[in-house]
Amino acid sequence: MLKEAEIRTFIEGTTNYFEISARQTASVGSPYLVTDGKPGYYEYTGIISISGARKGIVYFSAPRGMLTVLLMRMQETDTSDANIMDLVGEVANTISGNARKDFGRNFIISVPTIVNKDVEKITAPFARSYVIPINWRTHSAKLVVCLE
Amino acid sequence: MKQRVDSQTPLKLMIVDDSNIIRRRIERSQQIDRLEVVGAASNGREAVELFRRTRPDVVTMDLTMPEMDGIECVEQLVAINSKVLILVVSALADKATAVEAIEKGANGFLCKPFTDRQLNDAFLELLSDT
Numbered sequence: 001m002l003k004e005a006e007i008r009t010f011i012e013g014t015t016n017y018f019e020i021s022a023r024q025t026a027s028v029g030s031p032y033l034v035t036d037g038k039p040g041y042y043e044y045t046g047i048i049s050i051s052g053a054r055k056g057i058v059y060f061s062a063p064r065g066m067l068t069v070l071l072m073r074m075q076e077t078d079t080s081d082a083n084i085m086d087l088v089g090e091v092a093n094t095i096s097g098n099a100r101k102d103f104g105r106n107f108i109i110s111v112p113t114i115v116n117k118d119v120e121k122i123t124a125p126f127a128r129s130y131v132i133p134i135n136w137r138t139h140s141a142k143l144v145v146c147l148e
Numbered sequence: 149m150k151q152r153v154d155s156q157t158p159l160k161l162m163i164v165d166d167s168n169i170i171r172r173r174i175e176r177s178q179q180i181d182r183l184e185v186v187g188a189a190s191n192g193r194e195a196v197e198l199f200r201r202t203r204p205d206v207v208t209m210d211l212t213m214p215e216m217d218g219i220e221c222v223e224q225l226v227a228i229n230s231k232v233l234i235l236v237v238s239a240l241a242d243k244a245t246a247v248e249a250i251e252k253g254a255n256g257f258l259c260k261p262f263t264d265r266q267l268n269d270a271f272l273e274l275l276s277d278t
Binding site: 016017020021071074075076078082083086087089090093094095096097098099100101103104105107109110111 | 166168169170173176213214239241245259260263
């Protein structure tokens, strides 16, 4: 179960990522709770497994269009599928890693697992997940936090 | 326009990060005249091998990587050459991790995400005593 302050950590991590990496603000919608174990996904998803003091997953999921523009905003000219998958994992890694500022070093994060077509691999380990909707330019994405 | 620091001795730079985007970003964004990129590695094990071959003076080091993580890699690189300058570039934002990296032999810590200016300031600070 996440506390409000803990959700705020992930919201701040998300807005900070876009402000610094894309040099453009993303608007973050109101987080909502999903209780059926199916928080949803977009075309590309970077999943971080969490172990240590907390257990679960954090994932960032976005459509290719958003990730392509984000790469371009980062001055990256190679928008190949490999780099798109690299980026979605890096966003998930960065937001999760930044959360250690508040969660502490025993919030242990894995290297990212990237899912594109095999969406059945995106399974929330617990029924309850918090979904943080992200809107940037004309694109929508989501950060999903599923921690026990 | 590349920035200049006092001493102009050329220095070899190795970039270690499991993200290709970040490796390319650091290479593209670093504006320190005397740094020349001699190689890049995507995990700690590769980094140790490349370090032995290319003998870099400066290393940027990610921490969360497959095969061998950055903390262990820092220890191994310092054991090979205690004079190497290591800038940790990581998303892990807790103070304890930064302290541990410094204790193992790193010389600086830059938190992801970072701006070009923050990257170059971190390099300038790292190289200020060289």
